[in-house]
Amino acid sequence: MTENNKTKCKVISEMLVDYINRRLTQSENSVVIKHLANCKECREEVALLFDFKKMAQDSMKEIPQEAKMTAFAKIPKDKKELDEIINSCSIFMPFELINHFLLPVKQTLRLVKQVI
Amino acid sequence: MVTDGFYSDDCEKNVLIEKAKKGSSDAFESLMNNHLKIIYNYIASRVSNSEDVKDIVQETMLAVWNNIKLYENNSSFKTWVLGITRRKIADYYRTSYKNSAVPLSELEECLSAKDEFENVENSIVLESTKNVLGKTEKEIVFLIFNAQLSYTEISDLTNIPVGTIKSKMSTIKAKLKKQIG
Numbered sequence: 001m002t003e004n005n006k007t008k009c010k011v012i013s014e015m016l017v018d019y020i021n022r023r024l025t026q027s028e029n030s031v032v033i034k035h036l037a038n039c040k041e042c043r044e045e046v047a048l049l050f051d052f053k054k055m056a057q058d059s060m061k062e063i064p065q066e067a068k069m070t071a072f073a074k075i076p077k078d079k080k081e082l083d084e085i086i087n088s089c090s091i092f093m094p095f096e097l098i099n100h101f102l103l104p105v106k107q108t109l110r111l112v113k114q115v116i
Numbered sequence: 117m118v119t120d121g122f123y124s125d126d127c128e129k130n131v132l133i134e135k136a137k138k139g140s141s142d143a144f145e146s147l148m149n150n151h152l153k154i155i156y157n158y159i160a161s162r163v164s165n166s167e168d169v170k171d172i173v174q175e176t177m178l179a180v181w182n183n184i185k186l187y188e189n190n191s192s193f194k195t196w197v198l199g200i201t202r203r204k205i206a207d208y209y210r211t212s213y214k215n216s217a218v219p220l221s222e223l224e225e226c227l228s229a230k231d232e233f234e235n236v237e238n239s240i241v242l243e244s245t246k247n248v249l250g251k252t253e254k255e256i257v258f259l260i261f262n263a264q265l266s267y268t269e270i271s272d273l274t275n276i277p278v279g280t281i282k283s284k285m286s287t288i289k290a291k292l293k294k295q296i297g
Contacts, residue, residue: 021264
């Protein structure tokens with residue numbers, strides 16, 4: 001391989017990660033594809049990177065149901081939901097309000113009960 | 117416009133962000149559900165106790181919610197969220213360090229070891245390489261192949277210079293190539 005080609009390969013090699021993650025601009029993509037068409041070594045490197053990426057993606061775990069259910073427990077609910085409760089003017093309103101604020105606590109207790 | 121690679125329609129994401137900024141928890145949950153798996157796995161790759169992972173996920177969601185008005189559309193939302201996640205992991209270690217007689221560096225290694233706990237949710241990528249790659253290398257591998265961040269984004273997130281990340285990536289590729297055989 002000539003020095004010029006080696007330099008080109010070094011430059012392209014640094015772009016390959018962004019290439020496999022589709023993070024290159026259209027013109028950068030074209031440059032990489034054009035180089036890959038004529039460089040077996042870089043094509044082999046791309047294949048290896050795709051293998052690594054696939055292995056990495058396959059080893060990702062699904063978020064457990066418990067973690068999914070509690071992820072947003074500390075986020076205050078929409079003001080609209082609270083307004084609807086307040087505006088319902090139901091005789092049960094105070095209980096609905098209390099129930100609304102206790103909901104995250106109840107969800108947590110339910111989960112604890114499942115675990116125990 | 118900076119794209120994240122998660123949304124086929126970036127407009128949808130931007131609409132959800134704007135609604136979340138105005139206080140819509142429904143929009144916030146829809147927005148963050150697309151990132152939950154990455155966030156969970158990122159935390160689980162650094163913290164082995166599953167209960168602690170759940171807590172840190174919760175704290176991360178809350179921190180993103182509390183700070184979403186500060187997010188500006190000129191940076192990647194995913195990178196911004198992962199930055200908050202990273203700080204929450206650091207907070208966890210600081211708290212653990214304060215309550216422990218073990219030095220911080222040793223504590224981090226100890227808390228990250230997969231075989232320390234029964235119900236470990238350790239999702240470090242490429243399980244077969246965990247004894248080959250260093251802690252920083254493992255993080256870079258996760259951020260590149262799982263989170264699909266660019267070198268610049270990883271640099272912004274970790275404060276490691278782009279040149280150093282590229283250099284580490286060369287080492288990582290050589291190690292992984294050897295490991296796969």
